[in-house]
Amino acid sequence: xxxxxxxxxDIHEYLAEMEDIPGTRVFTAARARVGYHxxxxxxxxxxxxxxxxxxxxERAYMDEWPLTEDQKQALLARDYNRCxxxxxxxxxxxxLFSTDGIPFAExxxxxxxxxxxxxxxxxxxxxxxxxxxxxxxxxxAAAAAKKEDR
Amino acid sequence: MxxxxxxxxxxxxxxxxxxxxxxxDRDEYFGPIFAGYDWTRAWEEAxxxxxxxxxxxxxxxxxxxxxxxxxxxxxxxxxxxxxxGWGPRTVPDVEGHPDLAWHMAQxxxxxxxxxxxxxxxxxxxxxxxxxxxxxxxxxxxPCKVVPLAVNVVTYPPPSGNxxxxxxxxxxxxxxxxxxxxxxxxxxxxxxxxxxxxPRAGLINKEWDNMFLDGLIGDSDHLRRIxxxxxxxxxxxxxxxxxxxxxxxxxxxxxxxxxxxxxxVPCSNTAIGHLVLRPDNGEGLDMAGSGVTAVAAE
Numbered sequence: 001x002x003x004x005x006x007x008x009x010d011i012h013e014y015l016a017e018m019e020d021i022p023g024t025r026v027f028t029a030a031r032a033r034v035g036y037h038x039x040x041x042x043x044x045x046x047x048x049x050x051x052x053x054x055x056x057x058e059r060a061y062m063d064e065w066p067l068t069e070d071q072k073q074a075l076l077a078r079d080y081n082r083c084x085x086x087x088x089x090x091x092x093x094x095x096l097f098s099t100d101g102i103p104f105a106e107x108x109x110x111x112x113x114x115x116x117x118x119x120x121x122x123x124x125x126x127x128x129x130x131x132x133x134x135x136x137x138x139x140x141a142a143a144a145a146k147k148e149d150r
Numbered sequence: 151m152x153x154x155x156x157x158x159x160x161x162x163x164x165x166x167x168x169x170x171x172x173x174x175d176r177d178e179y180f181g182p183i184f185a186g187y188d189w190t191r192a193w194e195e196a197x198x199x200x201x202x203x204x205x206x207x208x209x210x211x212x213x214x215x216x217x218x219x220x221x222x223x224x225x226x227x228x229x230x231x232x233x234x235g236w237g238p239r240t241v242p243d244v245e246g247h248p249d250l251a252w253h254m255a256q257x258x259x260x261x262x263x264x265x266x267x268x269x270x271x272x273x274x275x276x277x278x279x280x281x282x283x284x285x286x287x288x289x290x291x292p293c294k295v296v297p298l299a300v301n302v303v304t305y306p307p308p309s310g311n312x313x314x315x316x317x318x319x320x321x322x323x324x325x326x327x328x329x330x331x332x333x334x335x336x337x338x339x340x341x342x343x344x345x346x347x348p349r350a351g352l353i354n355k356e357w358d359n360m361f362l363d364g365l366i367g368d369s370d371h372l373r374r375i376x377x378x379x380x381x382x383x384x385x386x387x388x389x390x391x392x393x394x395x396x397x398x399x400x401x402x403x404x405x406x407x408x409x410x411x412x413x414v415p416c417s418n419t420a421i422g423h424l425v426l427r428p429d430n431g432e433g434l435d436m437a438g439s440g441v442t443a444v445a446a447e
Contacts, residue, residue: 141346
């Protein structure tokens, strides 16, 4: 368990570290800014009337929001990793999961390389180990060292 | 005078609310999770707290991206259960304690914690699931609640150190309230879980248990864990554990554990639960008060 003096936190180092985790999009200010309308659009689905409108014509409903074409395509395709890349946040996107009537864990599993039954089984077996997925840089360094060994 | 008699930590996975509301809480999947709270339910019946200061985070329910308060305190009379996209939970309304909450808000601001004050809001699973876990399914919640909402969604959330210090200020605020109240502080959320991206499903039992260990006793090393450590070791949503440090900070220098429970999985998440007593000569019952008596009834 690493501990350090919080007074020594440099903002640039902090933000760089946030991008160093494999398979993870930390919801930083940069993402929050790009994704503002994705998240507010998703938020609007908390209202039953809006859900009905969206379901009747997804494209037309989204056209009422200042979303980029990329964002609309990602949402239409339910490509949640792409939504995260375009600034979506999972708690907001979860309004779309419930509009679609799928369990949270199932929607989450679509972001991994597993099908839902396989993902659920992994969770039953204790979940995904942090081993090997802590740091992109550390993984690259380990791979480089291995290459040199050969 | 009001006094803090205990701290409770608990995960607040929304699926637990569903399990409770649809009577699945004793089935094969949820049974082992809820069983770990049986002790606490009996203990709470004996403890009869007047007020719970409930530290939690909103999950895009009361707050959207328009306004993002880092620390917010609910000073309202009552709060309804939020509609999170599948209709509100059928749980009782949450009754606030505006006198204590306003007193705390003033005291915290004078103590240099610039709180956002909320008079009206709905509360989501982050707040209502812990109530269900600790109190079951009563017609009305047996205590009043002061909601303390923390931003752990948009980065950066407050540091662990700041959370701990807020807890210390909460203690000072509660103890300067003139009415004689039995107050508990609950820290909720966590433990390890990641709900997004290819790394979703991450769980770290070893780290979670080190964190539980660290809340017990007189060490304050947990306050110096940087965000990146939570992210790498416990998944992107494991950061919720900083909210437990507000609870821990409110218990003073030393704590003793009365009850502990850990279970994997609940949906995508590791469940952690801990009941702590402040142990600084307050003269509180360390055996778990009338639990045995209640259990025997």
